[in-house]
Amino acid sequence: MATSFEDVRLVGPPSVDGEYVALGDSELVHLHDYARIYAVPGLYEHVVQEQLQCRSPQVAAEGFLRAVAGARLQPSSLTVLDVGAGTGLVGELLLRGGVKRMVGVDALPAARAASVRDRPGVYSDYLIGDLASGDSTLLADLRERGPGGLVSAGAFGGTHAPPAALINALALLPPGAPVALTIDERWMDASDPDGFGVAVQRLIDQRDLEVVERTRFKHRITTTGEPVFYELLVGRTAS
Numbered sequence: 123m124a125t126s127f128e129d130v131r132l133v134g135p136p137s138v139d140g141e142y143v144a145l146g147d148s149e150l151v152h153l154h155d156y157a158r159i160y161a162v163p164g165l166y167e168h169v170v171q172e173q174l175q176c177r178s179p180q181v182a183a184e185g186f187l188r189a190v191a192g193a194r195l196q197p198s199s200l201t202v203l204d205v206g207a208g209t210g211l212v213g214e215l216l217l218r219g220g221v222k223r224m225v226g227v228d229a230l231p232a233a234r235a236a237s238v239r240d241r242p243g244v245y246s247d248y249l250i251g252d253l254a255s256g257d258s259t260l261l262a263d264l265r266e267r268g269p270g271g272l273v274s275a276g277a278f279g280g281t282h283a284p285p286a287a288l289i290n291a292l293a294l295l296p297p298g299a300p301v302a303l304t305i306d307e308r309w310m311d312a313s314d315p316d317g318f319g320v321a322v323q324r325l326i327d328q329r330d331l332e333v334v335e336r337t338r339f340k341h342r343i344t345t346t347g348e349p350v351f352y353e354l355l356v357g358r359t360a361s
């Protein structure tokens with residue numbers, strides 16, 4: 123990739139109104155302005171993976187492969203749904219891990235464009251839509267692809283997808299399907315009625331989800347260097 127990143131600088135502090143990336147002297151981009159960041163080949167990977175040391179794609183992919191092994195399935199036998207697939211980092215890792223068929227879904231057309239541009243062939247299908255919206259056409263299109271497992275890295279909570287997206291995605295899977303996802307630990311706070319802590323517990327209580335691993339890990343650092351902790355949830359849909 124020929125792009126030079128000499129002019130790229132991280133800008134904080136996160137506590138004011140979020141994290142920014144300066145692209146040269148004249149453009150300040152919010153870290154979550156994915157449409158802008160995805161538009162530059164390799165910029166997401168340079169900022170988020172390299173400078174901010176994000177580990178969620180690796181942690182989610184490895185967790186998913188453990189869930190597959192725990193369910194005594196072969197990675198090659200599954201169509202895996204990657205929720206909030208972004209530029210395709212998770213898909214690429216799972217392909218290396220033996221998965222043969224990946225379906226990506228993301229709310230942003232710019233994500234699919236970046237994935238096709240930078241990682242062609244990783245996803246057999248990459249659909250665009252907001253999984254939280256309950257859009258029946260999107261859900262039917264995804265169900266038609268026959269997803270047999272779900273993986274998601276850094277796409278739930280905060281400015282990303284709310285619990286409804288997780289509930290909708292899980293409902294697409296058959297019983298006993300392997301699942302692995304990472305969520306900001308702040309959004310797992312059990313005292314927040316709208317957060318993922320309550321939603322995940324409800325899924326467990328209703329026997330829609332069985333969680334076999336719940337691990338805290340350093341997801342990344344902020345633009346000013348503080349650690350951000352996420353939880354990895356590994357499990358399966360109820361049999």
Ligand SMILES: C[S@@+](CC[C@H](N)C(=O)[O-])C[C@H]1O[C@@H](n2cnc3c(N)ncnc32)[C@H](O)[C@@H]1O
Nearest residue numbers: 206207208228229252253254275276277282283
């Ligand atoms: C932090 S990025 C992570 C991308 C990729 N999973 C990775 O680890 O590199 C989060 C992605 O989730 C997508 N996203 C957020 N809310 C969504 C929703 N409701 N439905 C589908 N995708 C969503 C965003 O557009 C963005 O591409």
